[in-house]
Amino acid sequence: MKIASFNINGIKARHAALCDWLDEAQPDVVLLQEIKSVDENFPRELFEERGYNVETHGQKSFNGVAILSKLPLEDVTRGLPGDAEDEQARWIEATVVGDTAAVRLCGLYLPNGNPAPGPKYDYKLAWMERMKARASDLLSREEPALMAGDYNVIPLDEDAARPEAWREDALALPQTRRAYREIVNLGFTEAFRACTQDTGHYTFWDYQRGAWDRNDGIRIDHVLLTPQAADLLRDCRIDKDIRNRPKPSDHVPIWVELDA
DNA sequence: ATGTCGTAACGTTTACGA
Numbered sequence: 001m002k003i004a005s006f007n008i009n010g011i012k013a014r015h016a017a018l019c020d021w022l023d024e025a026q027p028d029v030v031l032l033q034e035i036k037s038v039d040e041n042f043p044r045e046l047f048e049e050r051g052y053n054v055e056t057h058g059q060k061s062f063n064g065v066a067i068l069s070k071l072p073l074e075d076v077t078r079g080l081p082g083d084a085e086d087e088q089a090r091w092i093e094a095t096v097v098g099d100t101a102a103v104r105l106c107g108l109y110l111p112n113g114n115p116a117p118g119p120k121y122d123y124k125l126a127w128m129e130r131m132k133a134r135a136s137d138l139l140s141r142e143e144p145a146l147m148a149g150d151y152n153v154i155p156l157d158e159d160a161a162r163p164e165a166w167r168e169d170a171l172a173l174p175q176t177r178r179a180y181r182e183i184v185n186l187g188f189t190e191a192f193r194a195c196t197q198d199t200g201h202y203t204f205w206d207y208q209r210g211a212w213d214r215n216d217g218i219r220i221d222h223v224l225l226t227p228q229a230a231d232l233l234r235d236c237r238i239d240k241d242i243r244n245r246p247k248p249s250d251h252v253p254i255w256v257e258l259d260a
Numbered sequence: 261a262t263g264t265c266g267t268a269a270c271g272t273t274t275a276c277g278a
Contacts, residue, residue, distance in 0.1 A: 009278085010266045034278090036267060061267050062277065112278060120277095152278095206278090207264035250265075250278080 001071075001098045001260045002026070003105065004239075005148035005221055007033040007204075007251035011066075014249055015043050021242055022050060027255060028070050029096060031107030033150045035064035042066065059089040065107045065149070071096040080108075082130035090127070091134075098260035101232060104138065104145035110152045113170030121170050124152070128179040135183050135224075144229040144260060147188075150251060151222045153180045155190075158199040159219035171220060189230035191223040191256045192238070203238055204251050212243055221254045232258040 004027040008014040011032075022030070030052075035042060037058045044054040047068050057078040058064035067073060073094040080091035090109040095102055108131070113124030131147075138145045154172040157163035166172040184190060192201070202217025211217065225233060234257040243252050 013266055034266095114278080209263055211264095247265095 001028050001096070001103070001258045002255055003029040003031070003103075003146065003148065003223075003258065004253045004255035005031045005033070005107070005150075005223060006253040007109070007150040007221060007249060009034050009036070009249040009251065011035040011037050011042060013247065015046055017242070017245060017247060017249070019046055019050070020245075021239070021253065022047070022068075025239060025253070025255070029105060030068040030253075031092075031105065031148050032066040032068065033064075033107065033109035035066050036062060037064055055092065055094060057089045057092040059087070063089045063109055065089060065092045065109055067092055067094050067105065067107055069094070069096055071098070080127065080130050081134055083126075098258075101144050101260040103229065103258065103260050104141070104143065106134070106138070106145070106147040108147060108149035108151070110150060112152050113176070116168075116170040116173055124170060125175065125179060128183070132179075132183050132186070135188070136186055139187050139226055142228060143226065144232060144258070145226045146191075146223055146229050146256070148223040148254075148256075150220060151180065152220055153177065153222070154218050154220055155180055155222075159202075161200070161202065161216045161218070166218065171218065184224060187227060188224040189227070189233070191225055191230075191233060191236040192219070192254065194230065194233060195236040201238055202240070203254055205243060207250055221251055223254060223256050225256075229258065232260050234259055
């Protein structure tokens with residue numbers, strides 16, 4: 001089962017590019033972030049005609065997550081638990097049943113948090129606390145599950161081409177990295193690092209200052225696996241080449257292949 | 261020159277978020 005995560009930076013501007021990539025990469029499941037669309041305006045027919053089931057959790061203008069799946073999506077839930085007041089659409093879950101295992105999927109768009117310090121950074125850290133609680137619940141089920149998406153976290157200096165440029169940024173501050181480690185250290189396996197120890201792999205390049213042409217990137221899109229999912233892990237890769245295409249997102253897809 | 265892009269709105273340009 002091939003499961004991908006992709007921050008598309010606006011479905012309205014990116015649906016053609018997304019369909020091209022779907023037709024090539026043929027993922028079974030895609031967790032999308034930053035659809036920047038309300039549910040009613042999401043072009044679900046484009047994906048349904050390709051054989052995908054579609055579940056969205058959108059809002060106007062910003063944020064928004066969705067799941068596309070060739071397998072039926074069961075027990076869909078929307079929103080990160082823990083704050084009834086939170087109106088930002090950043091979390092969606094569903095279960096897919098593969099040939100050998102059922103997998104719980106969590107798609108997430110973790111807050112950017114800049115500028116830090118400030119209210120946006122406070123929101124990011126509070127959101128990560130809530131995510132940690134949900135992550136802990138997932139582990140307690142002792143079943144295959146994953147949390148994939150745009151984490152807006154650069155885990156280590158080696159995950160940035162120019163770590164010094166991110167020293168004061170909400171994506172790399174020590175408190176951000178600590179909060180991320182606390183989640184991983186509950187017992188998750190970071191899929192990409194389980195498959196390669198090489199540095200120089202990134203999932204995001206800023207549109208500005210020719211960042212892509214200079215490979216001035218950061219690795220902020222991650223897939224965390226429960227132990228039962230990690231036992232099914234075959235491969236994890238980043239589809240960086242599509243950043244060369246016309247009108248690309250500033251992120252590229254990351255995907256895992258699971259024996260499920 | 262703060263080397264950009266997507267979205268929305270009292271829109272032919274500005275504000276915001278990233």
